[in-house]
Amino acid sequence: MAVQTIAENTTSSVDLGPAAALSCRECGERFELGPLFACASCFGPLEVAYDLPAGSPEELKKRIEAGPNNIWRYAPLLPVPADVAEKPNINPGFTKLVKADNLARELGVTGGLYVKDDSGNPTHSFKDRVVAIAVEAARAFGFTTLSCSSTGNLAGAVGAAAARAGLRSCVFIPHDLEQGKVVMAAVYGGELVGIEGNYDDVNRFCSELIGDPLGEGWGFVNVNLRPYYGEGSKTLAYEICEQLGWKLPDQIVIPIASGSQLTKIDKGFQELIKLGLVEDRPYKIFGAQAEGCSPVSAAFKAGHDVVRPQKPNTIAKSLAIGNPADGPYVLDIARRTGGAVDDVNDEQVVDAIKLLARTEGIFGETAGGVTLGVTKKLIEAGVIDPTLTTVVLNTGDGLKTLDAVSATSQATATIKPSLDAFRAAGLASA
Amino acid sequence: MAVQTIAENTTSSVDLGPAAALSCRECGERFELGPLFACASCFGPLEVAYDLPAGSPEELKKRIEAGPNNIWRYAPLLPVPADVAEKPNINPGFTKLVKADNLARELGVTGGLYVKDDSGNPTHSFKDRVVAIAVEAARAFGFTTLSCSSTGNLAGAVGAAAARAGLRSCVFIPHDLEQGKVVMAAVYGGELVGIEGNYDDVNRFCSELIGDPLGEGWGFVNVNLRPYYGEGSKTLAYEICEQLGWKLPDQIVIPIASGSQLTKIDKGFQELIKLGLVEDRPYKIFGAQAEGCSPVSAAFKAGHDVVRPQKPNTIAKSLAIGNPADGPYVLDIARRTGGAVDDVNDEQVVDAIKLLARTEGIFGETAGGVTLGVTKKLIEAGVIDPTLTTVVLNTGDGLKTLDAVSATSQATATIKPSLDAFRAAGLASA
Structure with missing residues (x-):
């Protein structure tokens, strides 16, 4: 071969x-x-x-913190040569972990809500x-x-x-x-x-x-x-923990396409624990799918170990993998950590994209809408605990999926260029 | 009033x-x-x-370097309260300064060519x-x-x-x-x-x-x-110098819309010199316009001090200000530093966008195409010295101006899903 x-x-x-x-x-x-x-x-x-x-965890932390502001700061934990930062590459990562206080208020989260915003990467996705x-x-x-x-x-x-x-x-x-x-x-x-x-x-x-x-x-x-x-997704786990002050989040919500990203984030958390870079304490991993392509969510809810393929039909096209290779591993991890897998419909996806934009000024891709939509649903259902630290992933950029929000994101008013017209539109006072 | x-x-x-x-x-x-x-x-x-x-320059440097990875690291030099980083804001800046070696080879630049890529900001522009x-x-x-x-x-x-x-x-x-x-x-x-x-x-x-x-x-x-x-644009100067190891670039090429950005980058350089954060040595500032809206370039070439307004007609819409408020200041700065102001036509803008994408994997806005296009033109004309350190600004994101490149960025081939069809297309060997 x-x-x-x-x-x-x-x-x-x-x-x-x-x-x-x-x-x-x-x-x-x-x-x-x-x-x-x-x-x-x-x-x-x-x-x-x-x-x-x-070497000691403290030495390793120092080495990482002195590294470049991209994923190569974690080179000692990745399948890359030690001099990787010197080679021409796209140098992604170390994207913002946004403390989403406005969003937390809307969702009733009191334990700290964060959005890991991977739209800040060079081509604006994870x-x-x-x-x-x-x-x-x-x-x-x-x-x-x-x-x-x-x-x-x-x-x-x-x-x-x-x-x-x-x-x-x-x-x-x-x-x-x-x-x-x-x-x-x-x-x-x-x-x-x-x-x-x-x-x-x-x-x-x-x-x-x-x-x-x-x-x-x-x-x-x-x-x-x-x-x-696949190992590149581990860097999301490393960054989140480092940005939380070398701490595991209590809960994390991750979109599922093939499921690889979710399994690698778990792998990243486990490595940090093994290396003594974070305290070993329980964390829950939640998986998010769109209803129109929810084979892992369906298997989770049915209590199955195998994932039955689906024919995708959702606006979240970057998650539309009907037969996800890592589905069974995702089910294992969600169950092992006490998390869950759930799904939302396309309307909820659009609502969640707009919720994130309106509260935090972050314009996410449909995949981000899926993840936040499922987060909201699981908080309302009492599955995600609002008193614990929760991280939600936004893995892509809304500029790439404008169609999803175009019908409902339009001008509030169209007026003639006059103060009278503006007064009549009723937009003057705060 | x-x-x-x-x-x-x-x-x-x-x-x-x-x-x-x-x-x-x-x-x-x-x-x-x-x-x-x-x-x-x-x-x-x-x-x-x-x-x-x-305080000493070294103290100030240390304070800045210990700050957050965004413009608030420069809070001591900006019109913002000292606790600005604690307040909810969009936290832009500290975007990549990309060492553009592939591009440098194509342009024959030997003194070090850098692209300051502001498409990495939260909404992907400066x-x-x-x-x-x-x-x-x-x-x-x-x-x-x-x-x-x-x-x-x-x-x-x-x-x-x-x-x-x-x-x-x-x-x-x-x-x-x-x-x-x-x-x-x-x-x-x-x-x-x-x-x-x-x-x-x-x-x-x-x-x-x-x-x-x-x-x-x-x-x-x-x-x-x-x-x-306007002061926000000073942070581009601060970041470029810090990212060059607290050094002024020899040459910098900046797009001109109102001209404010160019004047503030000069102001930022001057402040760093005054504070002793960089060595006081000559730098040249170059301004870039699109031919279809080139009032400052026209005045520069004609040796005028005043800028005659134009009616804009260019694909570089984010630069299409026909009567730029800071035009006279831009002329002053270009002349004082030994720089220049020039312009390129829309075709050259498109070529430059694609040149940057092809060589460095950076997909810039039309404004970025204007700036790189003018850089190329001035290198070829012997005005920009290829043996000196040169920084080119990319101030926005290509995803926002897809139309500019859509006619010429298409699939290389369309084939049936078979190895024979692929072989016939002649794409197999490197």
């Missing part, structure tokens, strides 16, 4: 810092670092295993985090083309990161993608290929390409680089 | 940190801090005068900096409504900042503004009023409103709060 051949040829010279091996999340078998994504024994998904840094790590893996394995299938955020993140890193990029999209998204993906000047078919067809085609000599030298960030790529 | 009455009533209790007074940029007369914008003696524009902090300061002034003067006239970036910045600060907002726009921009302004939930007329009509109406009892309690960020608002 082409993929394994590449791995065998390159592992000897691979320097990915503390990353020691790939290990199977199902059977635990270990493999040398390489562009592998499935266990050769049981076909389970692979993840990065580490030799975590030695995807910059995962792609930045994939870039380093691509370099380590000698890949010259960075690729992915995408319907939105990922395309821009790959195009931008490849441009900065000096890699060629080739992004595959469904041929009938909305014009705005095509432009956002194409502007970085890489190859952008429309595939005549739907997103499933695009993915199928990419899988074929990976196994074919035509795809030699290609790193597909979310396929053959997936074990590395 | 209503404005002066408010000033007289409020100055006694005003705490705006090191801001000591307003002083006239023409005749030097000083006024107590208040919502004033024109000199009562000569009608010249007012600006903030400071009691700058005492306007967040100026509005954040205006919010503090509004609070200090007891205003309850934050207002402005706008055709784009400013509307979003005011809406977002007012939401966070707990102020009411009322933004005035031309009634026929593009749908996307209306949505971006309306989503924060403030009042958004379409005025039947063009942008000049909107401005005229706002001026009437400020002088009328209907506008009592209203802070127009770019009118009666303008002296404070």
